[in-house]
Amino acid sequence: MQVDQEENTKVRHRMWKELSKSPFVMIxxxxxxxxxxxxxxxxxxxxDSEFWFYCNKDNRVAKGGEAMAQFASKGHDIFACIHGTLTEETRQEIFDKYWNNQVEAWFEGGKEDPNVMMLRFDLKDAEIWEGDQSLTGKFKMLTGQTIDAREAGKHAEVTL
Structure with a gap:
């Protein structure tokens, strides 16, 4: 079910909130x-229009360019396919801002590792599915009945 602009904004914000809880994507x-x-x-x-990745300079996405990222929330009630552009992040303050112990564990030389780099993902658009079924939809699913699209959740196509 397509939703209006106000609902698109709500779905986008919910996706961002869920992504912050479980920031793992396939890219x-x-x-x-x-x-x-x-x-x-x-x-x-x-x-809610950019995020970053640390990676090795020889990583398959390190050259940057047009990219797609897929996300599924922890509870599997938000799914997103996010389109954007990967660009090397050269601002040292951004590199330092997000550096933490979990990131450091991936790089033998820590922040000074000559092979570490940071990429910025600038979001262009996304398709987001919110699988928050209505009570009626859940009942129909459990009893094998056909679920109407309005009972199955929301779908938003968002341009950022």
Whole structure:
């Protein structure tokens, strides 16, 4: 079921909130035949149009460009396919801002590792599915009845 602009905004904010709880996505470059890979997004809680990744300079997405990221929330009630652009983040203050012990564990040389880099994912658009079924929809699903689209959750196509 498509939703109006106000609902799109609510769904987008809910997706961002869920992504902050479980910041793991599958990401890959558009047009590449390389498989997408899991990465941990570094999020700014006050922004909803960009996030960052630390990776090795020889990582399959390190060259940047048009990319797609897929996300499923912990409770599997939000799913998203996010389209955007990966660009090397060169601002040292951003690199330092998100560096933490979990990130450091991936890089033998820590912050000074010559192979570490940061990518910024600038979101362009996303397709988001919110699987918050209505009580009637859940009952129908349990009893094998046909579920109407309005009872199955929300679907938003969002341009950022």
């Amino acid at each position: 890959g470059l558009v047009g590449s035949h390389d498989h997408h890979e899991p990465m941990t997004a570094q999020l700014d809680p006050d922004a």
